[in-house]
Amino acid sequence: xxxxxxxxxxxxxxxxxxxxxxxxxxxxxxxxxxxxxxxxxxxxxxxxxxxxxxxxxxxxxxxxxxxxxxxxxxxxxxxxxxxxxxxxxxxxxxxxxxxxxxxxxxxxxxxxxxxxxxxxxxxxxxxxxxxxxxxxxxxxxxxxxxxxxxxxxxxxxxxxxxxxxxxxxxxxxxxxxxxxxxxxxxxxxxxxxxxxxxxxxxxxxxxxxxxxxxxxxxxxxxxxxxx
Numbered sequence: 001x002x003x004x005x006x007x008x009x010x011x012x013x014x015x016x017x018x019x020x021x022x023x024x025x026x027x028x029x030x031x032x033x034x035x036x037x038x039x040x041x042x043x044x045x046x047x048x049x050x051x052x053x054x055x056x057x058x059x060x061x062x063x064x065x066x067x068x069x070x071x072x073x074x075x076x077x078x079x080x081x082x083x084x085x086x087x088x089x090x091x092x093x094x095x096x097x098x099x100x101x102x103x104x105x106x107x108x109x110x111x112x113x114x115x116x117x118x119x120x121x122x123x124x125x126x127x128x129x130x131x132x133x134x135x136x137x138x139x140x141x142x143x144x145x146x147x148x149x150x151x152x153x154x155x156x157x158x159x160x161x162x163x164x165x166x167x168x169x170x171x172x173x174x175x176x177x178x179x180x181x182x183x184x185x186x187x188x189x190x191x192x193x194x195x196x197x198x199x200x201x202x203x204x205x206x207x208x209x210x211x212x213x214x215x216x217x218x219x220x221x222x223x224x225x226x227x
């Protein structure tokens with residue numbers, strides 16, 4: 001008992017630097033208050049648990065991060081559906097959003113995925129694909145919205161239209177059209193031209209045209225995931 005007591009106090013002194021306990025250490029008595037010992041042991045246990053948990057984070061690496069089935073499933077889902085947002089991913093993989101978010105952070109910390117805020121939502125894509133993966137993720141995230149898809153399809157068939165013409169043709173409020181136009185422009189799917197008018201007219205970019213050519217196939221594989 002005396003040895004255990006001495007060991008506990010010495011460990012506490014080292015970990016906490018408690019001057020009061022350390023000063024009492026040379027005069028240890030076998031009848032030291034048991035409540036004090038219990039408190040010391042609890043403190044040590046909490047500290048050891050803390051250091052153990054913190055230390056565990058350091059051992060999550062790009063080499064072993066996918067050893068966990070949940071993270072492997074997340075990675076594969078993002079590979080197949082870049083531009084997906086948290087709640088969509090959690091729903092499709094039957095995970096709690098908080099749990100999915102924790103594992104997504106691990107994938108991001110180990111440089112396997114990236115995230116970007118689009119339309120108020122954080123969307124994810126693989127680092128492996130570089131700029132192309134990012135561009136595809138952003139584009140797919142935007143075009144999940146039906147209004148954005150309709151605007152893009154309309155401009156593909158009728159390039160050179162201005163905002164009000166698009167709104168009238170699609171029967172969509174012009175403020176809504178403007179919001180989506182800004183997102184499509186940000187994703188480099190369309191470009192504006194003010195050469196002959198104070199109001200910009202819009203054209204699909206080459207990237208936008210290429211993407212729209214293959215997007216119908218993408219929609220077929222994500223039925224129920226688009227709004």
